[in-house]
Amino acid sequence: MKPPPFSYHRGRTVEHAAELLRELGPSARLLAGGQSLLPMLNLRLAEPAHLVDLGSAPGLDAIRRDGDLLVVGATARQAAVENSADVRSLVPLLAEAVEHVAHPPIRHRGTVVGSIAHASAVAELPCAALALDAQLTLLSADGVRTVGAEDFFTGAFTTSARADEIVAQVAFPVTGPGTGQAWSEFSLRRGNFPVAGAGVSITVADGEIVDVAIAICGVSDRPVRARAAEAALLGSRPDPETVAAAAAASVAELTPRGAGDLAAHILPVVAAPVPAWGYRASVAKSQVRRAVTTALTRAGGVR
Amino acid sequence: MTATHEPATGVDEIDTDPAALHPITITVNGTTHRLAVEGRRLLVDVLRQDLRLTGTHTGCDQGVCGVCTVRLDGATVRSCITLAVQADGADVRTIEGVAPDTRTLHPVQQAFWEKQGLQCGFCTPGMVLRVQEILEQNPCPTRAQVREGISSNLCRCTGYQFIVDAAVEAAERMAEGS
Numbered sequence: 001m002k003p004p005p006f007s008y009h010r011g012r013t014v015e016h017a018a019e020l021l022r023e024l025g026p027s028a029r030l031l032a033g034g035q036s037l038l039p040m041l042n043l044r045l046a047e048p049a050h051l052v053d054l055g056s057a058p059g060l061d062a063i064r065r066d067g068d069l070l071v072v073g074a075t076a077r078q079a080a081v082e083n084s085a086d087v088r089s090l091v092p093l094l095a096e097a098v099e100h101v102a103h104p105p106i107r108h109r110g111t112v113v114g115s116i117a118h119a120s121a122v123a124e125l126p127c128a129a130l131a132l133d134a135q136l137t138l139l140s141a142d143g144v145r146t147v148g149a150e151d152f153f154t155g156a157f158t159t160s161a162r163a164d165e166i167v168a169q170v171a172f173p174v175t176g177p178g179t180g181q182a183w184s185e186f187s188l189r190r191g192n193f194p195v196a197g198a199g200v201s202i203t204v205a206d207g208e209i210v211d212v213a214i215a216i217c218g219v220s221d222r223p224v225r226a227r228a229a230e231a232a233l234l235g236s237r238p239d240p241e242t243v244a245a246a247a248a249a250s251v252a253e254l255t256p257r258g259a260g261d262l263a264a265h266i267l268p269v270v271a272a273p274v275p276a277w278g279y280r281a282s283v284a285k286s287q288v289r290r291a292v293t294t295a296l297t298r299a300g301g302v303r
Numbered sequence: 304m305t306a307t308h309e310p311a312t313g314v315d316e317i318d319t320d321p322a323a324l325h326p327i328t329i330t331v332n333g334t335t336h337r338l339a340v341e342g343r344r345l346l347v348d349v350l351r352q353d354l355r356l357t358g359t360h361t362g363c364d365q366g367v368c369g370v371c372t373v374r375l376d377g378a379t380v381r382s383c384i385t386l387a388v389q390a391d392g393a394d395v396r397t398i399e400g401v402a403p404d405t406r407t408l409h410p411v412q413q414a415f416w417e418k419q420g421l422q423c424g425f426c427t428p429g430m431v432l433r434v435q436e437i438l439e440q441n442p443c444p445t446r447a448q449v450r451e452g453i454s455s456n457l458c459r460c461t462g463y464q465f466i467v468d469a470a471v472e473a474a475e476r477m478a479e480g481s
Contacts, residue, residue: 002343002344002345002348003343003345004343005321005322005341005343006321006342006343007317007318007319007320007321007323007342008321008323008325008341008342008343008386008388009317010388020317023317024317024319031386031389034384034385034386034389035366035381035384038366038383038384038385038386039364039365039366039384041343042345042364042365042383042384043364043365049319050319051342053386053388053389055389056391079378102366102455103369103454103455104379104436104452104455105369105372105378105379105380105381105433105455106366106381106455108375108378108379108380109375109380109381109384109385190451190454191454191455
């Protein structure tokens with residue numbers, strides 16, 4: 001088995017890669033670490049006419065602090081982000097989520113930004129980016145624009161980036177005092193995509209929740225914010241009952257989806273039965289409850 | 304005047320032939336090879352077919368099973384979901400490069416042999432490379448840490464118990480040897 005034929009192009013710089021994408025047109029795909037794209041090529045689920053490789057473009061693998069932001073470049077490996085002391089202390093939700101991505105040999109090649117750009121509805125990193133209100137820098141031959149994570153994910157493996165745009169970097173807000181973050185997921189086997197997962201960031205001041213963001217994966221065609229759950233928590237002095245009520249509200253607004261719908265949305269490769277929506281929703285509620293509880297503890301606000 | 308047909312952005316003329324060959328240089332087990340490969344050529348196929356290093360196996364072809372594991376610049380990777388062009392300039396180590404010489408097994412290999420850490424042997428090259436990496440990062444792992452570490456690699460024969468035994472044995476041997 002091998003990938004379908006494509007013409008291969010190495011981007012010398014990110015700008016050069018953007019020019020190549022513009023010249024080659026919409027049948028070109030961008031290659032970063034390849035840990036999502038290569039399986040799809042091998043299985044012939046994707047047949048791009050051209051690949052533009054960003055891998056050797058210089059300066060794109062940086063992980064650096066820029067004021068109140070932690071900026072991750074397009075080719076920064078998941079393993080590098082996982083092992084970064086800066087990420088662990090400044091954006092703990094990202095550090096915890098990336099540990100759940102597949103296995104170390106995959107994380108040695110896979111990139112954080114590439115996974116976000118791939119926009120799987122069950123993957124950890126798009127969901128974490130949504131919970132963190134990450135800002136994505138889209139670069140094309142026309143210039144640069146910034147898109148928030150909530151506006152970036154528009155459907156199953158679909159984003160608001162144009163075919164000729166490159167997600168050049170993703171910026172995550174750094175945590176401040178009183179903020180606790182947590183990732184929680186349940187998967188059927190270690191390293192698999194989760195059935196459902198939740199990323200949470202909560203800020204507590206004087207025992208009261210003053211800021212909260214909750215994103216869940218595995219229950220829709222894209223990662224979604226649990227707005228009703230956030231509203232149930234915001235301004236509260238949290239106790240286990242409040243947390244349980246918020247978790248119950250987290251999937252209440254979602255539309256139940258049929259198994260075929262889920263299979264099409266969630267996995268390009270369906271090697272095993274896809275758990276039914278009701279089960280996913282139930283698991284999602286549990287993960288929200290666990291992640292909120294852990295985040296509260298880390299925020300120092302649990303009672 | 305042909306300006307309308309010229310790229311507006313200054314990109315050189317683009318060769319869009321999928322059969323175009325790309326020059327790559329990879330060092331495999333200490334030997335440097337200069338090759339010309341199609342863009343779609345997988346690293347595992349270069350190793351097995353072009354370089355005849357068939358110790359690296361092909362399994363699922365989608366990054367799940369781990370039998371194609373090699374070390375790329377020191378880190379374990381799936382060679383079935385790595386393009387050869389992505390390995391340009393890299394240092395690759397395969398199972399053929401693990402033993403120090405033709406008469407001596409690496410302590411990890413010796414432990415797999417003595418603890419029966421293999422039955423059919425299909426997963427073994429990937430397992431040995433992964434266990435070697437685990438022990439480099441954590442020279443004295445618990446059984447649970449070994450189980451977690453090798454969860455990236457599938458074995459359908461052993462039930463993993465003897466592989467964990469082998470990893471623990473290898474850790475002890477390497478600690479004694481150092």
